[in-house]
Amino acid sequence: QKEVEQNSGPLSVPEGAIASLNCTYSDRGSQSFFWYRQYSGKSPELIMFIYSNGDKEDGRFTAQLNKASQYVSLLIRDSQPSDSATYLCAVSMDTGRRALTFGSGTRLQVQP
Amino acid sequence: GAGVSQSPSNKVTEKGKDVELRCDPISGHTALYWYRQSLGQGLEFLIYFQGNSAPDKSGLPSDRFSAERTGGSVSTLTIQRTQQEDSAVYLCASSPGNSNQPQHFGDGTRLSIL
Numbered sequence: 614q615k616e617v618e619q620n621s622g623p624l625s626v627p628e629g630a631i632a633s634l635n636c637t638y639s640d641r642g643s644q645s646f647f648w649y650r651q652y653s654g655k656s657p658e659l660i661m662f663i664y665s666n667g668d669k670e671d672g673r674f675t676a677q678l679n680k681a682s683q684y685v686s687l688l689i690r691d692s693q694p695s696d697s698a699t700y701l702c703a704v705s706m707d708t709g710r711r712a713l714t715f716g717s718g719t720r721l722q723v724q725p
Numbered sequence: 726g727a728g729v730s731q732s733p734s735n736k737v738t739e740k741g742k743d744v745e746l747r748c749d750p751i752s753g754h755t756a757l758y759w760y761r762q763s764l765g766q767g768l769e770f771l772i773y774f775q776g777n778s779a780p781d782k783s784g785l786p787s788d789r790f791s792a793e794r795t796g797g798s799v800s801t802l803t804i805q806r807t808q809q810e811d812s813a814v815y816l817c818a819s820s821p822g823n824s825n826q827p828q829h830f831g832d833g834t835r836l837s838i839l
Contacts, residue, residue: 645825656816656830657768664825701768705825712758712770712784713818713828 616640619702619716627724632689634719636702639683643704646678647713648687651699660700661687692723727751729831731817737837740809746802746834748817754829756822757800759792762833763813771815774800775822804836812838 617638626632634648645664649657661676663669663685669676675688685704689696699720703713730749738744750757759771770784774794785791789807794800804811814835818828 647827649830656814656833659827659829662827703768711756711775711820711825712773712781713760713768714770715768717767 616714617702617704617716619700619719621717622720623722624719625722625724626692628692628694630692630723632692632696632721632723634687634689634700634702634721636685636687636716637683638685638702638704638714640704640706640714641680641683642706643683645705646676646685647703647705648674648676649701649703650696651701651718653699657701689721692721694723694725697721697723729817729819729829731815731831731834733834734832735835735837737839738807739839741806743803743805744807744836746804746815746817746836748800748802748819748831750798750800750817750819751829754819754821755797756820756828757794758818758820758828759800759802760816760818761813762816766813768816771802807836807838809838812836 647662648660651657663676673690677686699718701718702716755776757774760768773781789805792802814833816833818830820826820828
């Protein structure tokens with residue numbers, strides 16, 4: 614079992630719709646959760662981070678965390694073609710090694 | 726600079742040669758990380774530096790890989806006797822380091838071994 618799992622996609626949504634990206638993780642000691650966006654040929658760009666159970670909103674983006682279910686998600690409202698990219702879920706511990714463990718990413722396609 | 730700076734952006738070398746990749750973190754960031762992303766693969770952790778502490782080298786794939794960080798700032802990742810499987814994008818990230826703050830990535834070095 615992979616430590617961080619994501620559906621590889623592609624997830625295709627029409628412009629203006631809500632895109633829902635999901636991620637599960639196996640280590641219950643994980644404390645910090647991050648979403649990165651990666652355009653083809655580019656490096657990952659931080660989109661959201663969340664540490665506590667519940668929702669965290671920033672503009673069109675909402676991160677949701679449920680530690681009991683070991684589940685984290687990213688919602689993108691009013692999706693735009695420019696949101697088309699691969700979205701990487703990453704988790705880390707608060708103590709010891711702080712390195713991120715990444716999922717393999719979900720490719721999102723927003724259709725105009 | 727405002728962001729993480731990596732050089733070179735691209736490196737093509739022959740199998741068996743040594744290569745050095747450089748990372749200059751965001752000013753004031755004490756934590757520095759190296760990751761590798763191979764074609765079609767996820768990001769793989771290589772090594773982590775935090776201040777003056779001993780680095781976490783647990784992700785280095787073989788003893789051909791080493792890294793150092795001088796003066797708590799710039800880091801160099803060295804790959805000796807390169808192999809074709811070393812071809813990948815090598816990404817450096819930094820964070821403030823005083824808590825589990827988000828990591829910010831540089832543009833990476835695309836390494837191609839012929």
